[in-house]
Amino acid sequence: MNNLFPLTPAMWQQWANDETSLISSSSSSSSPTRYADAVSTIEKLYERGVSDYLSVSLWCDYLNFIQKYDSSVREFSPTGISKARDLFERALIACGLHVAEGSKLWEAYRSFEEAILNSMDETDLESREKQVQRVRNIFHRQLSIPHSDMMSTLLTYKAWESEHGNTLDVNSSSTDGILPHVASAYQKALDMLSVRADFEEKIVGSDASDTERLQNYMAYLKFEQSSGDPARVKCLYERAITEFPISGDLWIDYTNYLNKTLKADKTLRDVFNRATRNCPWVGELWVRFMLYLERSRGSEKDLSDVFERSLQCTFSTIDEYADIFLTRVDGLRRRILFAKELDDGLDFPLIRNTFQRACDYLSPHGSMLEAWQGYISMETEMGHINEARSLYKRCYSKRFAGTGSEDICNSWVRFEREFGTLEDFDHALQKVSPRLQELQLFRLQQESKNITSTTDHKDDPAKKIKGEKRKSSSDAPNEESPAKRQKVKAPNKGSAKVNKVENSSDPTPHGEDSGQKAKDPTPEKFKQYTDQCTAFANSEDLRGFFSDVGGVGAIRILLDKFTKKSRGLAYVDFCDDTHLEAAVAKNKQMFLGKKLSIARSDPKGKRKGPNAAGHKTLTERPGEEKVELKGRNTFAVPRALGWSKPPSSSSAAGDEKPKSNEELRKLLLNKT
Template sequence: MEEETLAPSSVQPPQPMDITTEPPQSPGSGSDSDSESDDEAQTSLQLQALETDLTTNPQNYDAHVQYIAALRKQGDLDKLRLAREAMSQVFPLTPEMWRQWANDEVRLVSSSSGHESAISTIEKLYERGVSDYSSVSLWCDYLSFIQKYDSSVHECLPTGISKARDLFERALIACGLHVAEGSKIWEAYRSYEEAILNKMNETDLESREKQVQRIRNLFHRQLSIPHGDLRSTLLTYKTWEAEHGNTLDVTNSTTDGISPHVASAYQKALDMLTERAEYEEKIVRSDVPDTERLQSFMAYLNFEQSGDPARVKSLYERAITEFPISGDLWMNYTDYLNRTLKTDKTLRDCFNRATRNCPWVGELWVRFLLYLERCRGSEKELSDVFERSLQCTFSTIDEYVDIYLTRVDGLRRRFMFAKELDDGLDISLIRDTFQRACDYLQPQLENTHRLLQIHSYWARLEVKIGKDITAARGVWESLLKNSGSMLEAWQAYISMEIEMGHIKEARSLYKRCYTKRFSGTGSEDICNSWIQFEREFGSLEDFDHASQKVTPRLQELQFFRLQQESKAIASSTNHEDAPKKKKGEKRKSAPEALPNEESPAKRQKDATKHKKDNTHSKSSVKANNAETTVTLKDTPHGEDNTKTKDPMPDKKLYTDECTAFISNLNLKANSDDLRSFFSDVGGVVAIRILLDKFTKKSKGLAYVDFSDDTHLEAAVAKNKQMLLGRKLSIARSNPKGKRKGSAGHKASTEKGQGEDHGHGKVELKGRNTFAVPRTVRALGWSSTSKPTASATAEGGEEKPKSNEELRNLFLKKS
């Protein structure tokens, strides 16, 4: 059998690397020799620089590619082989890079003394290549190489035939459904079977008839699959049948004369091809941006989702071959396989490829760990994947947290629910994972809920699995060492002790923290919490002792807050009439000492009213008719840091007259996500996602401005639709509507100087109106009493009390 018969005409055998040996230079070619020397010197310098770069940073993809290209140019096959191996350990090679590698190794086959060994090495390269990506070209090279260099396949020996057929069937599974190029695999398969038929003895009619039927079955299988050459395949089939004694009209592409079931399958495939023609045309275009082609692939996948899973998988493989670093594409692919295959080995390979192509996507690592746990992977597998994930760089700190917690979750479940524990699996693994998480995340998560969540989880497992209360307390103490000003940390620690019945230890914690300064009303809350604790768990002596400690503390806090609130009222009242300060003049603060206070690093604004306890009351200063409550920022050591800032003249004020208010928004959603969500509505002018003042993270709320009411109404109609796993709540923003409250007054708008709405009431607007009561009255008299001389100013207006008068007033009342 001729070699040309074995190899399909559409597949060219691998070509050796283009490395030529230059002939000796003649004496008169000195300038060429100098030029070559300069090129060699420049290449050597480039190789040295790239080697240094890769030694310090093996994750540099471009450096790997440039290094391999330079070595190919130099022709150093040994170094080239090592360079490719090094890159393949970190990144998956593209199909073209695998083809180049295999072709470069082919040139050694004929010259190598170990011929069989060299062939085996190249086969392994092809196997590694086709496992990275599903490439028709790479498979064709592989099949062509086997037919040419494997003697058993080339000579159509039984072992060779079996090997070749297995390889062809694998190629069909991988690429046989490829609409644009899959026919190349089918043609190569039929060509090889034809070669086997030609090798058979003419007198062995039974074997030849079986082989003819095998080829006919291949035609039938191919005709039932939609691919670009479907019509030409039908003509080829009819011609082949005519050559084997069947009378068919080979001049037209109709199904006349062929069996009904083949004709029906062909017509169905032709209809499927027609349905997919538009999608295929879009994804193969080279004159459009990659983003547009990726969207075309996604639309094509959505179309195929409800169909044959094998066809969906084939299309996903085509997409990731074209866009291997699209994280969303890999997420969708693994999610689809997880729904359809569950614990199949294919899913494991897919996760492995996904994390190698997109190592920066934390969710892929989380899903990989969960998959391995679901299919009962060994501790070694789980540990290896976890360690690989920690070598990657993620865009958000939450991704690191999720990976650490996923690892701990898996260990916990195996401890508590596994019938048999793996060798070497003990509580030290959980402790080590938590400790590594805290060491790495502490600087980024200090005084945050996520850090508290990690420590709380850790302490709970120390008690439940490790049965070690001392270790659990050590976890809490390590948190308090760095986040002692975090009220929630103390509360969680105390709660653990109470749940375990350790009343004495809980009381000791209250004694340690009741004098600390916490943000907001935290200082009062912890004092009141201690009193409540002693009511429920302590003796009368314990209750009396706690009251003696807490009462002076609450009085100090109460007096301090009243001081700050009175100053704020006076400041807001006199702000408009106060003369402007000269340029460069600084405000002077009047600090007032507050004993036994610990100064925290930051203070949050107390934006809520203070609750009152039956025994220890807390006061808040309210304006007339309870219409305005003044809220102030706590100041360490009694320092008055309250400043009256003039509004920035260029600060944008939003009227929200044509705006949608969005709530229940995914905390990871950004403006692009919202813009895409409303893309079918159109008319989006601006998007404002509300951020937390201190953490700078999304609150899950947003405003979306639209150009007109038509677009706004269409946007509101999308209420309760899903975005990033959350069902959005969408309503029209109504900032000028009436607020519902006991006073029934109308809320002030964001800008303006004051308007009379026809009822004799003037709305205060303008600068700093957030802290100005509607009718400012001096402290100490009600609406029925007359103002004193000290409480009235010129023209009959009320005059606020001075700080000294307020202090005397408070002392007198107490």
Template sequence: MEPKEETLATIPEEEEDGDTVIPDVENNPKPTTKDNSSDSSDASDSDSDSDSESEDEAKQSMELQTLQYQLSNEPSNYDTHVQYIKVLRKMGEIEKLRQAREAMNEIFPLTPAMWREWARDETSISTGPEALLGVEKIYERGVSDYLSVPLWCDYLKFVQEYDPSIREFLPDGISKARNLFERAVTAAGLHVSEGSKIWELYREFELDIFCRIDETNLKEKEKQVQRIRSIFHRQLSVPLANSSATLLAYKSWEVEQGAVLDVESSNLDGISSNVALAYQKALEMCNARAHLEEQISRQDLSDSEKFQQYMIYLKYEQSSGDPGRVQLLYERAITDFPVSSDLWLDYTQYLDKTLKVYPSIFYFNSSVGFILIHSPLQVGNVVRDVYSRATKNCPWVGELWVRSLLSLERSRASEEEISTVFEKSLLCAFSTFEEYLDLFLTRIDGLRRRILFSGEVEGVLDYSLIRETFQRASDYLSEQMKNTDGLLRLYAYWAHLEQSMGKDMVSARGVWERLLKISGAMLEAWQSYISMEIELDHINEARSIYKRCYSKRFTGTGSEDICHAWLRFEREYGTLEDFDHSVQKVTPRLEELRLFRSQQESKSLPESADQKEHSVKKTGREKRKSDSNISYEQSPAKRQKHAPQKPKKVHDKEKRQVQNLAEENEGRETKQTVEEQPKKQPIKDAVPGRTKGFTDECTAFLSNINLKATYEDLRRFFSDVGGVSSIRILHDKFTGKSRGLAYVDFIDDEHLAAAVAKNKQMFLGKKLSIARSNPKQRKDSSGERAPTEHAQSHQQTGNAGTSASKESSIETSKQSRGRGDSVQLKGKNTFAVPRNVRPLGFPAIKPKTEEGEDLKPKSNDEFRKMFIKKD
């Protein structure tokens, strides 16, 4: 191969694989008649071309410097790496281009297209055996990152063209090529839509070998015929697209070998029963998967819809029980969605679960016609490779690193390899410090198991390595996890191992003392320290700790609890003198605490009394005011016929109370849910100076969220959807903890629809519920606002009391707009209710009497006639 550096420097990308057209100057001479104007014009054109080239070079040089500066400040910017490689490739900077690609691959996996481009560039500019091996290494690295049939095809064609041993069909070359073809078939031969390309290249290679065998060597000819026939049979047994074309090609080949078959039809007459049965089964499998293949291949689907189709396809393959097909489909999915942490978690979990069932047989597919039996070590390498790619694609997911360390331990990896992975994990940025804690604990667990239970322990493994890891964890997490249960768990584990494995009680006590300096206000830390001493029957040491901590102030009733714990300890373990001494110490402390509690209560008592008195006075005033505003019914005789009746003021007052309650609840709910409100564009209400709550015009409502989920976790979950403008996680107003609910605002309906399509997907170990938030609030005929879907959702998840009271108030307000006798009072205490408010369950309209008496007022003459005695 001759060097062709000009292909990268001068040939445009769209003409890189084609031929460059060079003008024929000899056959197209210039006119013999020279014109000074034309000469000057040509000179000016040449000068302008050179000027434009200089400007382009200057522009590219400036762009290159800018990209270099950006990478030096932010080396983990993926897009900057891609742009930097593109500019270097256009400028033909070969060495810098190699270095840029290597630097990017140290941080990120490269896409199949980028690997193909890299290999082709190196092929065009390299020569010699060493360069050939370098290109092969590039292909090997590429096929190990992602599943790509085009990349495998390029690799196979490259070795056939440029490897002399394969090109000349030498025995070593043939063996090398066959091994590579088998690897390609194993990796991509089950690919329904593109796998046939690998099989066809394999057959063509074996056919070339057949043509080169001497005609007189009948034995070798027959052996090669059987090899080609076996490849045909294997391909026909696999559900692949265009299987009918493969059948026709097989029948044509058999006819060349002397068989009598109908090569024009796709019937199976004349084909062996085993091959025909396998072909029919493969055809049925292919037809069953045709719709699923069509869905994941559609170009009009959004990323979220395509991802959902992959999940449906994976469930179908898992139900078929073929691990090889499931793994291949997972590989296809992660090629399209390489940064989906949920997909990697599902993939690795499936491998861990499956390999426990098939510890030695990983690929088992009788329809393919071959079984690849792997030893446990080989299976461990497969899983190890998947975890390595998972952590490289999603380095921010701590759970993937934890599983990776466990998989390395299962596969009996060396301490050096495990340590390397652990150190890489600590360099990643996780969303919570609990993830770092899990990594440290996983590392310590592995060291402990290998030291205690492994038959062959490496010389570098001893307890000092565990102590060093604990020390690093303490230095890294103590300040951030101060006064937390996680830090207590770390130190308790450390003290236990110091005592059990290190056989150093002084160091174990030193661990507890260190924790007390950091989290001395935690009652649990002192109790755990005491429990360790008691378990080891160190009574005097436990007593000394009680003497140190009984006078400390702890949150809640912790101070009283530690005093009572000391008394109980002395009853069970101490002498009478020890008990008396503890009583002498604890009694004044308990009295001090009692006085302190009473003082705190007395301070709050006047305030409570004032509030109660104010409430009683207010209730009395309201009652008197209410009574004074109610117009009691007069007798019909005293009521004037045409006197206008004033509306009862109690109804207006109840209406105002209901409105105030609704506004107060809405304000509290808005304040409680606003956690990530955009600061730039506040939504204004019609009233000037008043800020309106969220309209939820383009919002998704999320429920069943992991309580540990953060805003960044939700942003990463919707990273494939995009368009997230803000996130609001609902927190409890008293504890401040997450309630497992959130609102996610999107910039348009398209992104919102894509987000809703992710409904029921796994998120941090829980199946997430996603629905479109409905901002439209119905109004009844009276103009009052009815409860919305949001309010109902909140009522179901923890705000039942608030929402129910709000609905009850609204219902009361609605009913109070009628006549006074139509008002219902819902509750038990109805003894002090005005007479025009009817209890719950009583009819709103008084029933008419049987005689049908008319309520029309009687005149004076009618009354007089009632009392005058008739003759």
């Protein structure tokens, strides 16, 4: 289990105790070599345990085990004493600043040194005096560090000094009789403890929830960082990590602090190893780990190992995968370009292979625009133009987040402007233009849905209907009153109407038409169109559609006066009958992926049919005054009705009988 994930201090203690019980029961029958090997094995267990998390109790168990089962330490041989002292000093470095429990280690250290003193020959005064001074120094060091039981430590120290010939008031908590520098250090530590007492109470208290305790730790850490003592900050971070080992934010905060204070210190590597073992699902930790190794001039093998380990993990977002790949290739590029003195067998194919792995790895999961752009940029900088072009051909049709799809298309065109031939540039435009139109269409549809959704939920429809006038049931859903229409169209009597291009398979996508309008009691102004079967066109799109016909004049797209969205209808002016007939002949042709309906329009009155001088009249409504149009003719695309039936192929263009808008509506209603 520990190969995959760190163990808690309690689990390490249980494991070590189990192993210790085995050697205790077989110590009498086992050989000295086997016994020593068993002790060494348990020492390694303790070493692994204390490296996972900060634990004063685990360190105490480790130290007690060494003193009891290591014969060299137990017998106070020079080698054993040196080994034990090194271990005690390591324990103090790790946990000696622990405000709540650190005093346990100091007391264990003093007890060991006093045991050495008691074992010495009483006639060897010089050695004994040195040992007494060693114990005194440990007392002095402990008194200069804020601990929860500082008062008890002071009284113990005064009693110890009295035993060794110094007259002190052992019942008083004052520092009278103590060396001035020791008394000053003790008072400073006492002040530090009083400032931290409230923080300690909040993080040690068991009545608070885990969330509150973590917040208390963060407040405590902020305070310690302001005091400017990195050792104390590091110790507190370790305490917090022990309590909350799978808090990704805490590990990120910890490694960020160490990066600022320790830079490329080797101890930071151990912290990153532990961080990625505790929170392997946090991509930012792996990215920081790789950057640290690069900063500290780690070997290519180390960087590769960390990178490969990161790919075995599962991250919550695709961006984390992309960041890891980009960090890896960026590091490779820098090492190759700026550190050529390193002979690690690095070359550009390795970067290319990593980019390829990124594309293959992430393509099933989603887009990774930055990886493609980085890959293309690298090939371009290296002068591999054909390779960069092939990458554009592979990725321009992919879907990227935000405006990424448009960006990659436009980037390809710019690339060919700079590096390609005219044929390459034309080919890029040929590929990119339909893609950009498709993306624009999709974005407009999404915006339309969002606007509709927002409008539907903005106000209570019941409040809006109250007090509003309903339109006459005889009005067509999208027609204006005759007076208003004549007023609007007076300045441009040859105007043409073009709207949203609707799906021919669903002529009335919203269930609204002239035949239904009279039966629908809902006022027109409150109807909302979802445009689920609608493709949007603008004036430039329409002008381009009729570019082969020519003669296009003004183009006017009608907008809904409430939603400000296209009503799906537009008027287009043509300069003469010839161009008009050619435009009508394009009826039912595909436009932006939909079939377009084109019909002649008579917005003013009814015509009897073809008449003298080649003038044509079209009827918009029964009963309206006949108006003969001269000059420019018009055609129309009815709005939500769908598409009119194209002129019969057996009729000449000049002999066809124009249909009014009302007739077109009825025709389409019967058709559907």
